[in-house]
Amino acid sequence: MTAVPAPTPAPLPAESDLVRAARGLPVRRTPVWFMRQAGRSLPEYRALRAGTRMLEACQDPDLVTEITLQPVRRHGVDAAILFSDIVLPLVVAGVDIDIKPGVGPVIAQPVRTVADVAALPPLEPDRLDFLATAVRRLVAELGGTPLIGFAGAPFTLATYLIEGGPSKEHARTKAFMYAEPEAWGRLLDRLAVSAATFLTTQADAGASAVQLFDSWAGVLSAADYAERVLPHSRAVFDALGDRDLPRIHFGVGTGELLPLLGDAGADVVGVDWRVPLDEAARRVGPDRSLQGNLDPAVLLADRASVDREVRRVVAQGRAARGHVFNLGHGVLPDTDPGVLTAVVDLVHELTAT
């Protein structure tokens, strides 16, 4: 009889490859997860969400738990990300927001004046019980797989509040920033406080890492970002205090801002597909890890192109202190989920030690 080796116990999430890569420690293999891994690319998500509005689903701990687990089961990714949305803290505080399918968040009464800023309701932490419940359940279900908690950064939330919905140029947002610097500062302060409440709730309920999404910060010059935005993002990270969990910071089109995203308080800087990871590593320096940066559109191409691009990202990621494989932005709804699973397998195979 051959002795069957005892199965290795699942490591704790704090010892997972995601957390280790985020800290620049050696990994078993490069960890992989995908922004928007939960969502419309998955038929099981569409089935579960049918008949429930997005913002209602986000406040139902059963649905949040199940939707968050779906991509972990299907793809074998190395992290779960809480199913929620960046506008949720505003919704819970009482701001009238809807997420329109195919459009994004739409605000009934946009913030356009100093008085509008003053009238924004604060987020009461005791209204986040549903969030803490969902996170605790997820942590229990996930075993050794880490859960990433997240929040929207003050600037990106301000773009939705001021524009009234999604926009390309963010011209009203910038005009407000220049014309009303004091009210701008107050608005971003408030958004930083609610983002911090949202994040610390997830951290205290057991999340193993956090990501701050400043998706649209790339529309700013480095000088404006440094002076008018970075201090507020830093305040969100600072609110985590000495909680021992890695901090990821991401935005689209932020090639010129990468060192500043790090300076705001990140252990890991998320990079979109525009800057190769070896160049991004030079920009953020040796004290930070990188996350990224396969172009999500590549996943719609033929398998040979997917394979080639994944290999390139993995190779260039070796220049970083640590690498968390991800896309350069969220999974596109038309993506074949089988391709996502194949990417996870390929990254693991290429990087197994």
Ligand SMILES: Cc1c2[nH]c(c1CCC(=O)O)Cc1[nH]c(c(CCC(=O)O)c1C)Cc1[nH]c(c(CCC(=O)O)c1C)Cc1[nH]c(c(C)c1CCC(=O)O)C2
């Ligand atoms: C800018 C932003 C938003 N929301 C978010 C961001 C930052 C990330 C980014 O840059 O993409 C963050 C977000 N939104 C969602 C998650 C869940 C976790 C994940 O899997 O990444 C996360 C991390 C679910 C969602 N958030 C949304 C969906 C789609 C809802 C649906 O199923 O109809 C999901 C799964 C809706 C949403 N919410 C927002 C947009 C632009 C949209 C898309 C609108 C659309 O195309 O229908 C605002």
